[in-house]
Amino acid sequence: MSAVRFTEDHEWIRLDDDDDGTGFIGISDYAQEQLGDIVFVELPEIGTVLTQGDEASVIESVKAASEIYAPVDGEIVAVNERLVEDPSLVNSDALGEGWFIRLRITDAGQLDGLMDEATYQDFVEDLE
Amino acid sequence: MSSPAPQPNRGSETKRTPLHDWHLALGAKMVPFAGTLLPISYPSGIVAEHRHCRDAAALFDVSHMGQLHLHGDGASAALEGLVPADIVSLAPGQMRYTLLTDDSGGILDDLIVTRTEDGLALVVNAARKAQDLAHLESALPAAIAIEPLEDRALIALQGPAAAAIMAEHAPRAGALDFMAAAALRIVGTDVTVSRAGYTGEDGFEISLAAGDAVSVAQALLDHPSAAPAGLGARDSLRLEAGLCLYGHDIDSTTTPVEAGLAWTIAKRRRRGRGFPGAARILRQISDGAPRRRLGLRPDGAQIAREGAVVRDRDGAEIGRVTSGGYGPSLAGPVAMGYVARDAAVAGRPVTLSIRGKAVSATLAALPFVPHRYHGA
Numbered sequence: 001m002s003a004v005r006f007t008e009d010h011e012w013i014r015l016d017d018d019d020d021g022t023g024f025i026g027i028s029d030y031a032q033e034q035l036g037d038i039v040f041v042e043l044p045e046i047g048t049v050l051t052q053g054d055e056a057s058v059i060e061s062v063k064a065a066s067e068i069y070a071p072v073d074g075e076i077v078a079v080n081e082r083l084v085e086d087p088s089l090v091n092s093d094a095l096g097e098g099w100f101i102r103l104r105i106t107d108a109g110q111l112d113g114l115m116d117e118a119t120y121q122d123f124v125e126d127l128e
Numbered sequence: 129m130s131s132p133a134p135q136p137n138r139g140s141e142t143k144r145t146p147l148h149d150w151h152l153a154l155g156a157k158m159v160p161f162a163g164t165l166l167p168i169s170y171p172s173g174i175v176a177e178h179r180h181c182r183d184a185a186a187l188f189d190v191s192h193m194g195q196l197h198l199h200g201d202g203a204s205a206a207l208e209g210l211v212p213a214d215i216v217s218l219a220p221g222q223m224r225y226t227l228l229t230d231d232s233g234g235i236l237d238d239l240i241v242t243r244t245e246d247g248l249a250l251v252v253n254a255a256r257k258a259q260d261l262a263h264l265e266s267a268l269p270a271a272i273a274i275e276p277l278e279d280r281a282l283i284a285l286q287g288p289a290a291a292a293i294m295a296e297h298a299p300r301a302g303a304l305d306f307m308a309a310a311a312l313r314i315v316g317t318d319v320t321v322s323r324a325g326y327t328g329e330d331g332f333e334i335s336l337a338a339g340d341a342v343s344v345a346q347a348l349l350d351h352p353s354a355a356p357a358g359l360g361a362r363d364s365l366r367l368e369a370g371l372c373l374y375g376h377d378i379d380s381t382t383t384p385v386e387a388g389l390a391w392t393i394a395k396r397r398r399r400g401r402g403f404p405g406a407a408r409i410l411r412q413i414s415d416g417a418p419r420r421r422l423g424l425r426p427d428g429a430q431i432a433r434e435g436a437v438v439r440d441r442d443g444a445e446i447g448r449v450t451s452g453g454y455g456p457s458l459a460g461p462v463a464m465g466y467v468a469r470d471a472a473v474a475g476r477p478v479t480l481s482i483r484g485k486a487v488s489a490t491l492a493a494l495p496f497v498p499h500r501y502h503g504a
């Protein structure tokens with residue numbers, strides 16, 4: 001499985017196994033834990049072009065609405081329609097079935113600015 | 129992602145309840161609420177806690193709420209000068225839900241008043257406690273002593289199994305009428321048990337000395353039907369039950385009539401007009417209020433939260449959402465808000481503006497989930 005990179009805002013991006021220049025984006029296990037039960041996911045339009053830090057999606061938990069930001073520049077090539085019917089996939093499998101969008105990455109160099117899993121775990125521990 | 133980070137548990141001004149360490153031992157996530165750290169949820173999560181309250185019994189720590197006592201001859205008559213409820217006719221052990229109103233008919237707080245053997249016990253909102261105290265001190269005659277009860281805890285046990293649990297500890301508790309209170313002894317402790325709550329379910333509130341809170345809470349939780357629940361579930365339960373949250377659904381800009389709380393204004397008090405804001409409130413009762421609090425059901429899964437604008441199907445603004453969230457018992461979004469009088473008709477389709485998007489919704493009667501109070 002490809003390496004996952006994390007942002008300080010608790011998004012992750014995982015490069016596609018076929019190395020076709022796309023990546024899947026979701027939120028970390030820590031983030032879903034903080035949000036609690038997720039009850040709604042607002043998915044963006046396929047074809048939307050995002051700049052790093054742009055709002056990519058909005059999720060609603062029982063506590064609050066939160067925006068998901070694009071970890072890198074890119075164009076949305078797919079969205080996880082399963083989240084419309086079952087937003088709780090984000091709780092049950094945040095790093096797998098609970099992905100939000102698939103992005104065609106336009107600036108792969110930005111990935112180097114994100115954290116690897118071990119660094120992210122340290123980052124999260126410092127928050128607690 | 130925007131701010132999922134935990135609330136920092138620091139700041140000397142943030143108070144802790146007598147059950148603080150007990151919550152932590154149960155794995156609670158603590159958040160500051162009205163100046164007190166309280167559990168927002170336990171490891172089972174808000175939705176499971178909410179459902180447990182509707183299906184069995186949930187235990188809440190509501191020790192942050194302000195408890196005070198009024199002593200002195202004429203305390204009931206004096207308090208009637210500040211609220212529109214019938215307080216004078218309360219027998220010892222009877223309770224009323226009422227409102228502190230201001231001279232323009234706005235709501236300063238909502239509270240529960242219980243007649244005790246030697247005065248009145250008041251439970252007020254934590255966020256309003258200081259203002260309420262100042263208001264009572266300036267408005268009540270000097271002969272009425274106002275005593276804030278600082279070393280008390282308040283535990284709520286709510287849900288259809290609550291009565292059976294309470295009866296195991298004190299048979300008399302299970303026999304209490306809705307909105308009645310009694311001094312009882314449970315788990316070797318002197319407590320005041322009232323049959324009341326804010327979830328729409330049958331339930332109890334137990335006022336007790338701070339030092340006894342852990343042993344009583346644990347004894348109640350030891351029952352297999354009981355589970356702890358936090359602020360998150362408390363909010364979704366009261367929202368489904370159509371109950372107001374002060375500072376959101378009611379405040380000094382809303383009147384009891386607009387809020388749908390005119391039922392709290394006793395007939396005798398309507399005739400006597402001797403409460404703050406009576407002129408405006410009574411005029412609204414006879415002529416109608418310019419807006420009404422109503423329920424809202426968004427058609428899809430999108431959550432409507434406080435501040436969302438309500439529009440009619442022609443796009444004209446007719447109101448605003450004051451509380452909204454996910455209703456686990458309805459498995460979908462629920463909200464309440466104020467809607468202009470002419471448009472305030474349950475069943476009417478409306479449009480909500482949520483983050484710039486139009487979401488279709490339907491005006492609904494409250495409550496969303498019928499109350500199941502004892503004997504009601």
